[in-house]
Amino acid sequence: MNKFKDIGLMNKEKLLQIFDYLNERLRENQMQLEITIYDGSIMTMVYDNRPATRDIDCVFSETNFKLLDNILELTKFAFNLTDGWINEEIKEPLKSILKEDKETYRVYSNLKILKPKAEQLLAMKVLAARPEPAKDFVDAYILCKDLNITTKEKLLDICSGYIYLTLIGERQRKFIEYLGEDLGYDWK
Template structure:
């Protein structure tokens, strides 16, 4: 297997191919699964902001863990995916989310894929506020434009719906200021 830092990038077509495969495997094993995707997967598949992502940030519904792990290992082999292609580390930041606001993205016979609404995703990007090479800044820029956010007050209102303002520290404040500047607004 390839090391994690050598993971192949997953473009929209490859992600859809993997989801088709997972659905077929679930169907063959009489298992239904709900998968909620976050981060780069959404930006690649929904907003077409990135040509690809390195992993699928996701959370699975309760299911037969042993069988699901077997199906995921098969997908890893079939698509030559590195360890870490499924990233459930998103569970930790989700603990800070006040509410989940999910909507259906794609429904197969045995696999349902959900995603957070754009507002929740934006709040999560602001909370993360990771420096480059993370893509949080570019993603937040796209989401603000897509949502028509032009003022700091609008942005803070969106954030407050999903993240306690007490979690906004210096890193997030600077991120918001630079975001406003790049969008052409004074969010000082």
């Protein structure tokens, strides 16, 4: 029995099954789609940081949205997903990003999945700096380790490529300070 089925969580395996299913429905409808995934979906699929995610934070390329909505409803039904399983609210924070730096994550016959590079994702996590239960801090820690960031200067240099440093307020400053402390550095 799938332990994620009843509570609406999607683990890496289920996410990949959903993308396979989406690709098949797109193929049947002779439709091509490009989707960029963010946040929990990436941390679950790419970094194996989370056992599961509640939604797929994403942005779709320009497409036939009436047909896509139908395909998404079929997917929701087929996988017994909760309302809000597709979350396009990421569009709002993306307005603060200076540039998108995407790379291909996976290519199917009719579906292409993109993701932001780790540097962009880290800058987005620092800017968001949400308190628990959001996973921004844990995600930023993993991304710093992955990118071998050992100084506050290097972190801020990366961030400045994606966000205006003037957007960093007290919450983000504390976030960075605690991040450095957890990594074993003094970033005051």
